[in-house]
Amino acid sequence: MKLCKRQFFLLLVFATTTLFSQDYERIDATILLYPNTCESPEEISKFITRDFQTEEEKVRAIYSWIIQNIAYEPSEYKKFDYRFSNYRERNKKEEITRNKIINRTLQKGIAVCEGYAFLFEKLCELQGITNYLVRGDTKTTIEGIGKEFNTNHMWNVAIIDGKSYLFDPTWGAGKYNQKFIKELSYFYYKTPPKQFIKTHYPDIFEDALVLESMSKQEFSEIPLIINRDLLISDIITPNKGIIYTEMYFDEVQFLIKNTNPKEITFSFGGEQNEVSKLIKKENLIEFSVPLQIGVKTLLIYFDDAPALGYRIE
DSSP states (O other): OHHHHHHHHHHHHHHHHHHHHHHHHHHHHHHTTSOSOOSOHHHHHHHHHHHOOSHHHHHHHHHHHHHHHOEEOGGGTTTTOOOOSSHHHHHHHHHHHHHHHHHHHHHHSEEOHHHHHHHHHHHHHHTTOOEEEEEEEEOOSGGGTTOOOOOOEEEEEEEETTEEEEEOHHHHHEEEESEEEEOOOSTTEEEOHHHHTTTEEESSGGGGOOSSOOOHHHHHHSOEEOOTTOOGGGEEESOSSEEOGGGOSSEEEEEEESOOOSOEEEESSSSOEEOEEEEEETTEEEEEEEOOTTOOEEEEEETTEEEEEEEEO
16 A cells, blocks of 8 residues: 555656646747747736746746847946935836836847846736845856955846745856857756855845855855855865965865765866875765965866866965
């Protein structure tokens, strides 16, 4: 009898997973039939209302349409800058500016993070989905380790069926390197909070949606964690992103849990080399990296893919 119940449970889990997968495919395919640009958010919202029923479906459609059709363009930064003499005037101008940014994002198909986030927020509002904007700092490069906190990014929290989830449609759309590179990612759709906090720190910490507290200083000091499967708590040592050479003799000892790559290499910005003293124990790996005089950065690779970044001083 227990076996039958267990089999039924596994079958139910599999069926549910498959259903959600198929629904996502249907939603993502449907929004490709929508216009690439629109005059107003109400225009896109009418399509979503027509084609989708649940909060999950609608939020997925909103995210998918945005990352498919909006390109990151730095020249949009402060396109609608404004001045104010009091808070009442500021609030009025902020609302006017927000609407201008949303409409320009829809009509031109370009934006910076505020355009992505404002549009996501507005479309959720039109669908009756509770959501809010989150402002904060991000960590994207080794050079960013140890820097002072700076509010430089905007993302979203939406509540689906009573539960809060994190979204970053800007990062989901692609990346910018001299020009916008469209590189769609659903990793930033309902990103698990413990993954999100590796790169995004909100102005108000409660918006991180994690239980473990972390200060802005602690966020600044963690290594650059590139491998998506690694969590901050998995990096036992060195768990600070700046390696001070005077604290070590000739090598740095690494201790990392919950990962098991076949090959581990390192680079100081050039050629990759194999680590030394590699030991694997169940869910724990140990290895050493020899220090070199004059190097400024250290990149650790798991199976030839960047996994961790450190500054060296």
